[in-house]
Amino acid sequence: MDETFVDLIARAGTVRAGITRVVHRTDKALVATGHQDGQPVVVKLLTTDDPYWVGRRQHELRMYELFADQPPPVRVARALGSDDHLTVLTQLPGQSLHDQRHLTHDISAPVARLILDTLDTLAGWAPMPALPEPIDYHGRIDAEHATGLLDDADQHTLHALVAELGPARVIAHGDPLPANLLLDGDRCALIDWEHAGCYLPGYDLALLHIVGAASPTLRTAIADRVHTAGIVTAYHINLLLLACRELRIHARLPAADLPRSRLAQLRQTLQQARRAIQDLTQ
Numbered sequence: 001m002d003e004t005f006v007d008l009i010a011r012a013g014t015v016r017a018g019i020t021r022v023v024h025r026t027d028k029a030l031v032a033t034g035h036q037d038g039q040p041v042v043v044k045l046l047t048t049d050d051p052y053w054v055g056r057r058q059h060e061l062r063m064y065e066l067f068a069d070q071p072p073p074v075r076v077a078r079a080l081g082s083d084d085h086l087t088v089l090t091q092l093p094g095q096s097l098h099d100q101r102h103l104t105h106d107i108s109a110p111v112a113r114l115i116l117d118t119l120d121t122l123a124g125w126a127p128m129p130a131l132p133e134p135i136d137y138h139g140r141i142d143a144e145h146a147t148g149l150l151d152d153a154d155q156h157t158l159h160a161l162v163a164e165l166g167p168a169r170v171i172a173h174g175d176p177l178p179a180n181l182l183l184d185g186d187r188c189a190l191i192d193w194e195h196a197g198c199y200l201p202g203y204d205l206a207l208l209h210i211v212g213a214a215s216p217t218l219r220t221a222i223a224d225r226v227h228t229a230g231i232v233t234a235y236h237i238n239l240l241l242l243a244c245r246e247l248r249i250h251a252r253l254p255a256a257d258l259p260r261s262r263l264a265q266l267r268q269t270l271q272q273a274r275r276a277i278q279d280l281t282q
Helices: 003-014 051-069 109-123 137-147 152-165 203-211 216-229 232-251 262-279
Strands: 017-025 029-036 039-046 079-082 086-090 170-172 181-184 187-190 197-199
Touching (some): 003 017, 003 029, 003 039, 051 079, 109 170, 109 187, 109 203, 109 216, 137 152, 203 216, 203 232
Antiparallel strands (some): 039 086, 170 197, 181 187
């Protein structure tokens, strides 16, 4: 057994949790299923001391405290215990939409509708005090311009549109990747709340558009939802900034871990989002 897994077992034992199997491993966390006092649980171990991820984990723990005090209108896990790196959660029923960051297949219209309905329901939640705003949009625009992914015209237009929209924000999960969407019949649960907060409308939809490129059904449903909700400008701001972020993430991946068509698809999404933003000002 590797050292990280040994640490997971030892820490879990201090809160009476036995580990059954590892279900997910990244460079920052180890996730396993197990049992605590006869109840199925999920055990998450933060394996890095990077201040950013330590802060994200602390935010997620605060979200679980908020869920206990002001339950959200969507299905979420409950926190059963934690230490400085370990979190024990109730195990929710269902299967993740996909086990990779990006979908690799189309999904049905009912599944797409269920996911979007769940995210819409979450956006209507109004806990007090309001959740923090994870993104400084003006700062993010300047940062992406500095990388060269946005040109001067993009930067100017985005600043103007964000200013025009004003300070209004809505709650979003912040990271609705396929693995964070648990489907159980006609119900969808959301897991992993490190990035939850208040964003410009359409943030979750924009991220789903990017990671759901293999599903034309999902993308069509997202486009319909954006137009029906009247959030076209905010959505495309989110889409352009997230396309930049996703390209940067993938540029750091080893070639062996990157599907051949992924970068081309992301560049196409970036260019489409840039054109959409420019069209909004004409």
